[in-house]
Amino acid sequence: MAKKGILLVNLGTPDSPSTADVKRYLNEFLMDPRVIDIGTLSRTILVKGLIVPFRAPKSAKLYQAIWDPKTGSPLLHYSILQQKALEQRLGGEYMVELAMRYQNPSIESALEKLKAAxxxxxxxxxxxPQYASASTGSVYEKVMDIVGKWPTSPNITFINSFHDNELMIETFADNAQKYNPDTYDHVLFSFHGLPQRQLIKADHTHNHCLKSSGCCETLTDANRFCYSAQSHHTAKLIAEKMGIPREKYTICFQSRLGNDPWVQPYTSEIIAKLANEGKKRLLVFCPAFVADCLETVYEVTTEYGDEFKALGGEHVQLVESLNDSPKFIDALVQMVNPAIA
Incomplete structure (x- = not known):
């Protein structure tokens, strides 16, 4: 009996923390027209002439700081654990493959394995968890570009987003409990940032996005596919699950690149604001990531931690990502086959 194929796709990671491998990764990542959505010539000059030559050596040092001698990249390590655990939970009727949108294992190699089976x-x-053209949309396009060249293909379906998945929400809440959340002065929900122009492009009504200061705070029919609105909704659900009052948490966005306006407020500015208000201890969730990576392990814990302390704060505590939590694996099972879950 033929098996059902499942393809898990995360963003990607360099093959090693060497400058050469980081450069290769950044080139593939940043040359994606869905990531830097400007003309090809301008993007090529910007990425290959300015960003990558200067950023690769610096990023390589950051990757070296989080690279485990045995397991390598934390993103790939936890993604592999998720793939193995999901395949085990689903049973023999399913074949689960893992791919990275950029670098290895590639989407093409994973699809070829499924086709061969x-x-x-x-x-x-x-x-x-939250849909964005630069992440989920890019995966859609890559998969269809590859499969579209096959003489025949099996039925293919996609998960659009799971920003409100109850088991995912519970996993983040469970992960935070070990840190005694009540002992922190403020809670941050820090999501990966996007240029504002990409939010505007995703507004199919052409009359909603960024038209008011609170347009993302409530999920509606008009903004149901908006990355920022889905991010706000995820944060709200986690806060409600944990009983965190609205005045005690802030939703913000990290990892800005370039000078164009990105989704706001920026995490670094919120950290400075809280330090100036006399806050000493911050608890930080990063619910845009299902596996710990450079943006969580280093950017939040080290960079923002150091910034906060330099401004008079005492401690920034990262709530680890979903990683290989059994409850998150149950969430994936639920997406694949609710009957099994």
Missing amino acids: LVESIQVIPLF
């Missing part, structure tokens, strides 16, 4: 269907799960 003669699976009857392929369900693609981009491992991004």
Whole structure:
């Protein structure tokens, strides 16, 4: 009997923390027209002429700081654990493959494995809780570009987003409990940033995005596919699950690149504001990531931690990501087959 194929796709990671491998990764990542959505010539000059030559050596040092001698990249390590655990939970009727949108294992190699196994269907799960053209949309496009060249293909379906998945929300809340949340002065929900122009492009009504200061705070029919609105909704659900009052948490966005306006407020500015208000201890969630990575392990814990202390704060505590939590694996099972879950 033919198996059902599942393809998990995360963003990507260099093959090693060497400057050469980081450069290769950044080139593939930043040359994606969905990531830097400007003309090809301008993007090539910007990425290959300015960003990558200067950023690769610096990023390589950051990757070296989080690279485990045995398991390598934390993002790839936890993604592999998720793939193995999901396949085990689903049972023999399913074949689960893992891919990275950029670098290895590639989407093409994973799809070829599923094709060679003669699976009857392929369900693609981009491992991004909130939908964005630069992440989930890019995975859609890459998968269809590859499969569209096959003479025949099985039935293919996609998970659009899972920003409100109850088991995912519970996992983040469970992970935070060990840190005694009540002992912190303020809670941050720090999501990966996006240029504002990409939010505006995603507004199919052409009359909602960034038209008011609170347009993202409530999920509606008009903004249901908006990355920022989905991020706000995720944060709200986690806060409600934990009983965190609205005045005690802030939703913000990190990892800004370039000078164009990105989704605001910026995490670094919020950290400075809280320090100036006399806050000493911050608890930080990063619910845009299902596996710990450079943006969580280093950017939040080290960079923002150091910034906060330099401004008079005492401690920034990262709530670890979903990683290989059994409850998150149950969430993935639920997406694939609710009957099994």
